[in-house]
Amino acid sequence: MFDTLFAAVAEAVFNLLLQESGLTERVRAVLRIDPERRGFQIALARACTDFTQQHPAWAAALFDQHFLTQPEVVELLSRLLARRGQPDPARMAALWAAQLHRADPASRAEAATVAADFLRLLEAELDARPELRALSESRDIAAVKDNTDTIATEITALRRDFAEALRLLQAALAALPASPATLKPPLAGVIERFTSGVYTPADLDLLREALRAGQIAIATGERAVSLGGSADGAVIVTGDHNQIVILQGNAATVARELIEPPPKPPMVYPPNPFTPTGGRITDPTRIFDRQREVRQALDYLRSGSSVAFIGDSGVGKSSLLTRLKERAETELGRTPILLDMQNLHSEDDYYQALCEEAGIATTVRGWKLERALRGRRLLLLLDEIEKMTWDGFSHNLRAELRGLAEGEDAPFKLALVARSPLDRLFPDSELNTSPLAGICQQINVKPWNDDTARAFIQQRLSGTPVHFSDDEIERLVQISNGLPLRLMQAAFNLYRTKTSGDV
Incomplete structure (x- = not known):
C-alpha cells in the first residue's frame, strides 16, 4: 500500500540529485535509467518492513508522504543514497518531532533513537542493491579525481618553491670568504680568558666542543712536561701546535676535568624497603x-x-x-x-x-x-x-x-x-x-601464592632505583615457600647486596 508513497519519495530524491551541481556526466546518465529509481523504491520498501516490525507504534507516523517529501528529509535521503556522509539522526528526529507536534525532551530523545534505526536499516538495504552501486562509485571516482588533481597541483608548487630556495642557498654560500679560518670558533680569546681565570660557562662549552672536534688538545703529567710545562700543571695545545699554554691553580684543575671528568659521587640508595625482617609488623x-x-x-x-x-x-x-x-x-x-x-x-x-x-x-x-x-x-x-x-x-x-x-x-x-x-x-x-x-x-592463615609473593616484591621495589631480575625473584619465591617472613628476609639480603656489595 506504500508503493505510491515510495514512488513519490524516489522521484523527489532523484530530482534533487539531478539539480545538484558537480555531478559527472556518467552520474547524470545513470540517474535517467529507471532501474536505479526502482532499486531505491525496493530498498525503501524493505526498510519499511523491518522498521514496522521493530517500531510498530512509529511506523504510521514515519511513512507519511508529506513528511518524507519535505525538502529537508529529501536532502537527508539523497545524502544516504549518494554516499556523501551519514545523515544526522538528530536532525531527522527534530523534523519528525515537529511533524508530530512533539516538543517535550523525552519524545525528542525517543525520536532520535527511532530515526537512527530507520536510517541504519535503509542504508543496509541501499548497500545490498547492485543497481545503485554505480551511482555511489561514480561519485567516489569523481572525488578521487578531484583529490588527485589537487595533490598534483600542490606537489608542483612545492617543487617550484624548493628550487628557488636551493638557488638562494647556493648564492649565499658563494658569497662567503674562501678562507676556512672564518669557520673556526674564536678559540684564542677563549683560551686567553681561561688562563686569566675569567672564563664563562659558554667558554667551557666551546673548549669541550673543540676537544671533541680535535681542534685542541689538553696534556697533563709527563706529556705536559715534555711540551714545556710542569708536572703539576696542565697544557693546552692548539690543533696546529703553534700555541702552548701552561695552566696553574683552578684553571689547571678545570682543564684536567675537561679530559678526566671527576668521579661521580656514589649513589645514595633509599633505605632497604624489606623491613622489618622479623617479628610482628607494628605499622x-x-x-x-x-x-x-x-x-x-x-x-x-x-x-x-x-x-x-x-x-x-x-x-x-x-x-x-x-x-x-x-x-x-x-x-x-x-x-x-x-x-x-x-x-x-x-x-x-x-x-x-x-x-x-x-x-x-x-x-x-x-x-x-x-x-x-x-x-x-x-x-x-x-x-x-x-x-x-x-x-x-x-x-x-x-x-x-x-x-x-x-x-x-x-x-x-x-x-x-x-x-x-x-x-x-x-x-x-x-x-x-x-x-x-x-x-x-x-x-x-595460609602462605602467599607465587603471584602475591611477586606482587609484594615489586610493590616494595617500586619506590627505589633497584631492580630484581625475573630469575632473582623466582629464587626468592622458591626459597620462601610463600612465608612472608622468609621472603622479607631473603629480599632484604638481596637488596643489601645490590646496594652495598655486602654478602
Missing part, C-alpha cells in the same frame, strides 16, 4: 595483602564471636593483630589491648600487664577483675598464645578468659594467634575441649 601501612583474613575476622567479631588466627610460623599471623588493633575502635566500637605473651612469664605478669593496659589501678583477678571490667568494651589481642601452655599458666586462667569473653555484653572479645588449633594446643582434659576453642572461630 599497618607496611602490611601487604591479607585483606580477606582481616575482613573475615571483623565479621566474626561483629557477630559476637572471638577469633583465632592459625598458621605456620612466619606466615604473618601476628601482623594481622596490628590490622585489627588499628580498626577496633572505628569498626567494632571496642578499645584494643595487645599483649605479647613472649614477654609474660607467669600468670602474675599476665594480670599485671592486663590491668595496666586496661587502666585498672591495682592488679586484680577473678571476680574483682570481672567487676572492674563490667560495662567496658575491649578487644583483647594475645600474640604467641602458646606461651600459656608453659608452667606458670593454669587452666583457671583460660577459663577466666572464656568467662570474660562469652556473651554479647561480655567486656572482652578475643583475637588470638597460634601455630596449632586451640583444641590441640590446650587439651585441658580428656572429656572437655579447651575453653578457648569453644568461643573462638578459627581463621587459617
Whole structure:
C-alpha cells in the first residue's frame, strides 16, 4: 500500500540529485535509467518492513508522504543514497518531532533513537542493491579525481618553491670568504680568558666542543712536561701546535676535568624497603595483602564471636593483630589491648600487664577483675598464645578468659594467634575441649601464592632505583615457600647486596 508513497519519495530524491551541481556526466546518465529509481523504491520498501516490525507504534507516523517529501528529509535521503556522509539522526528526529507536534525532551530523545534505526536499516538495504552501486562509485571516482588533481597541483608548487630556495642557498654560500679560518670558533680569546681565570660557562662549552672536534688538545703529567710545562700543571695545545699554554691553580684543575671528568659521587640508595625482617609488623601501612583474613575476622567479631588466627610460623599471623588493633575502635566500637605473651612469664605478669593496659589501678583477678571490667568494651589481642601452655599458666586462667569473653555484653572479645588449633594446643582434659576453642572461630592463615609473593616484591621495589631480575625473584619465591617472613628476609639480603656489595 506504500508503493505510491515510495514512488513519490524516489522521484523527489532523484530530482534533487539531478539539480545538484558537480555531478559527472556518467552520474547524470545513470540517474535517467529507471532501474536505479526502482532499486531505491525496493530498498525503501524493505526498510519499511523491518522498521514496522521493530517500531510498530512509529511506523504510521514515519511513512507519511508529506513528511518524507519535505525538502529537508529529501536532502537527508539523497545524502544516504549518494554516499556523501551519514545523515544526522538528530536532525531527522527534530523534523519528525515537529511533524508530530512533539516538543517535550523525552519524545525528542525517543525520536532520535527511532530515526537512527530507520536510517541504519535503509542504508543496509541501499548497500545490498547492485543497481545503485554505480551511482555511489561514480561519485567516489569523481572525488578521487578531484583529490588527485589537487595533490598534483600542490606537489608542483612545492617543487617550484624548493628550487628557488636551493638557488638562494647556493648564492649565499658563494658569497662567503674562501678562507676556512672564518669557520673556526674564536678559540684564542677563549683560551686567553681561561688562563686569566675569567672564563664563562659558554667558554667551557666551546673548549669541550673543540676537544671533541680535535681542534685542541689538553696534556697533563709527563706529556705536559715534555711540551714545556710542569708536572703539576696542565697544557693546552692548539690543533696546529703553534700555541702552548701552561695552566696553574683552578684553571689547571678545570682543564684536567675537561679530559678526566671527576668521579661521580656514589649513589645514595633509599633505605632497604624489606623491613622489618622479623617479628610482628607494628605499622599497618607496611602490611601487604591479607585483606580477606582481616575482613573475615571483623565479621566474626561483629557477630559476637572471638577469633583465632592459625598458621605456620612466619606466615604473618601476628601482623594481622596490628590490622585489627588499628580498626577496633572505628569498626567494632571496642578499645584494643595487645599483649605479647613472649614477654609474660607467669600468670602474675599476665594480670599485671592486663590491668595496666586496661587502666585498672591495682592488679586484680577473678571476680574483682570481672567487676572492674563490667560495662567496658575491649578487644583483647594475645600474640604467641602458646606461651600459656608453659608452667606458670593454669587452666583457671583460660577459663577466666572464656568467662570474660562469652556473651554479647561480655567486656572482652578475643583475637588470638597460634601455630596449632586451640583444641590441640590446650587439651585441658580428656572429656572437655579447651575453653578457648569453644568461643573462638578459627581463621587459617595460609602462605602467599607465587603471584602475591611477586606482587609484594615489586610493590616494595617500586619506590627505589633497584631492580630484581625475573630469575632473582623466582629464587626468592622458591626459597620462601610463600612465608612472608622468609621472603622479607631473603629480599632484604638481596637488596643489601645490590646496594652495598655486602654478602
